[in-house]
Amino acid sequence: MSIKSIAAKVFAAAVHKKTQKWASNPIKSQQRVFHDLLKMAGDTAFAKAHSFSTIKTHQDFINQVPIRDYEQLKPFVDRVVAGEEDVLWPGKPLYFAKTSGTTSGAKYIPLTKESMPEHIKAARNAILSYIHETGNSRFVDGKMIFLQGSPELEEKNGIQLGRLSGIVAHYVPDYLQRNRMPSWQTNCIEDWETKVEAVIDETLKENMTVISGIPSWLQMYFERIVARTGKKVGEVFPNLELLIYGGVNFEPYKAKFDSLIGRPINSIELFPASEGFFAYQDKQTEKGMLLLLDAGIFYEFIPADQFHEENPPRLTIGDVQIGVNYVMIISTTAGLWAYNIGDTIAFTSTDPYRVVVTGRIKHYISASGEHVIGKEVEEAMKAAISHTNLVVNEFTVAPQLDPPAGELPFHEWFVEMDTSPDKAQLKAFAAQLDLEMRQQNSYYDDLIKGKVLQPLQIQVLKTGAFKEYMKSIGKLGGQNKLPRLSNDRKIASYLEKVNHS
Structure with a gap:
């Protein structure tokens, strides 16, 4: 066992201990986040427009801060994009995550010096949680694909912007740089089909142990490998141990993946978005992902069947029930307030709080x-x-x-x-x-x-x-x-x- 592998186990145990501390005190953790958010943003234009100084309780917050989606928050976001400071969050964002919009064209989601580290920490802790649960850290010595959007960033009024996955590429820790695939040059290829072929060129003869991406991309990558080699992916990569995926339900893909790989393989499900990293699978034996209650995000939940009512109930973590379909509303250290990200979730457990993504409120x-x-x-x-x-x-x-x-x-x-x-x-x-x-x-x-x-x-x-x-x-x-x-x-x-x- 390598030094890196041993160190990963020690680090995993420490992170697990910290996680248990906040996960065992969910209501207190969320109350702390709630009050911290209001305090840190107290001098912003948004806070003054919504009288944050008078908000003492969640009910006050409900009364003074309406639910908004991107279109409704856009007048504030446009001021940030124009270069104005202290609008939604103190100062200026570090980045804008640029995503596809609906009626407004491109969406610019702010990432701040407080919110950006939480994205990185959550992705790291998901892997460490797996190591702590399984006791296996051998895979850290092999090659890992973290395929992202192009890490080449643009600039808008002094703020860098790009795809979230491309921004995250700038934060890969030093101890993973040698293991990371594909190369920076290949990651910068914009055309997806060209990029996949280049990734295969680079990875085909490597000791791949971890492969990460959304299932539809993974499927394309695996199919091209099988077509090129005439072998199952599990034969091409005999030490492949772990798939990391997010964004969609994996179950509809499972039979196809079992066929392409040729053997069962463990996986970690993630729930990331430009607006925040919300949850990750913390147990191989349990359904659902651990909701991150101590990561600079305050959550509210609206029963989906009441979402379109004039004044739907806005529940906090202590009020939710297992199996109910909720629209998830977030307030964050990126300056998103009572923000509807459009995802619906259901709780599979309340001790600790685990969720599954059930769809989109618009889908x-x-x-x-x-x-x-x-x-x-x-x-x-x-x-x-x-x-x-x-x-x-x-x-x-x-x-x-x-x-x-x-x-x-x-x-x-x-x-x-x-x-x-x-x-x-x-x-x-x-x-x-x-x-x-x-x-x-x-x-x-x-x-x-x-x-x-x-x-x-x-x-x-x-x-x-x-x-x-x-x-x-x-x-x-x-x-x-x-x-x-x-x-x-x-x-x-x-x-x-x-x-x-």
Whole structure:
């Protein structure tokens, strides 16, 4: 065992002890963060506009600071982008994480000298938590892929900006630099397909032990390795031990990954975003990720089914219940206040507090009042796959409200598979998938029973259809994710054209 491996175990034990301290006092930890945030930001323009000096309780905060998304916070953000100081947080940000916006174009999420270290610490602690739990630190001596967006940064009014993953690349600690793959030059390649090929060139003969990325990128990387070598990934990298992923549910990819790798492999799930690093998987044996309650983020939770009410309840950590779908609201050391990041979560445990990401509040299907969310379609797909030998690579769902004359509307599932099933297999799979969906969502079940909707239909896509779609919107690779479902047919219409071209 190397010195680095031994040191990692010692460090992991120390971090575990600190984590247990705040995790065992969740309410106190959040109260401390709440009051610290208000105090540190007391002289900012936002604080003065919302009378922070008079806020003593969470109810005061609710009364004085409304929930905002990026569009609603944008007037304040624009002042920061213009170079003004002390707007949302003291001074100026260190960086802007530039992300894709909706109606506003590019979004500029501030990263401050207080918030940036928390991103780095959380990613580090996720790995250390795994080491402490499993007792295995051998992998720290091998090569690790931390594939990020380009680390080349622009500048806007004296503040550097880029993709969060590219900014994080500047913070890889010295003790990991020798292990880190790919090279800086390869990470700077903008075209995703070119980049993947270059990553393979560099890693194919290395002792890869850890590979990190979102599942859709990992799948592309693994498929290209299998195509080049004719071997399973686990044969090419015999010491590969750990996958680190975040951003999407891994379960729909699991069967495909098992096939590509050729053997089971441990994994760590992360819940990072430009707005903050919220949670990481702290136990291989438990479902959910440990919510970080002592990392400069104050959380509020709104039951998703009440989110669109005029004054929905804003719950704190002590009020939440297991299994309820919540919209997560954050206030942070980056100057985001009562900010709706758009993600929905559910708690799997309250001792300690662990969460799973259930979807996006904007990604749902309720064209007929069914209120279907991302978690439900993913769970249904996972269950349906378990009844068959089909391998699903990717999928999305959209409502079909204009079927052929005389037919009822239905949910249309666009699915890309390893091999196309025959008609009998596809019919059986669709029936099983519909049954699983009816068990996941009682509203959907009622609509099927009431003959408002007919059972779902599946359109099997040709290989590469989803890749073509993501490429068409400039979001192939990186941290970009395909929406699991949508309440319109924008994605569906494009996939139909690709499939029939």
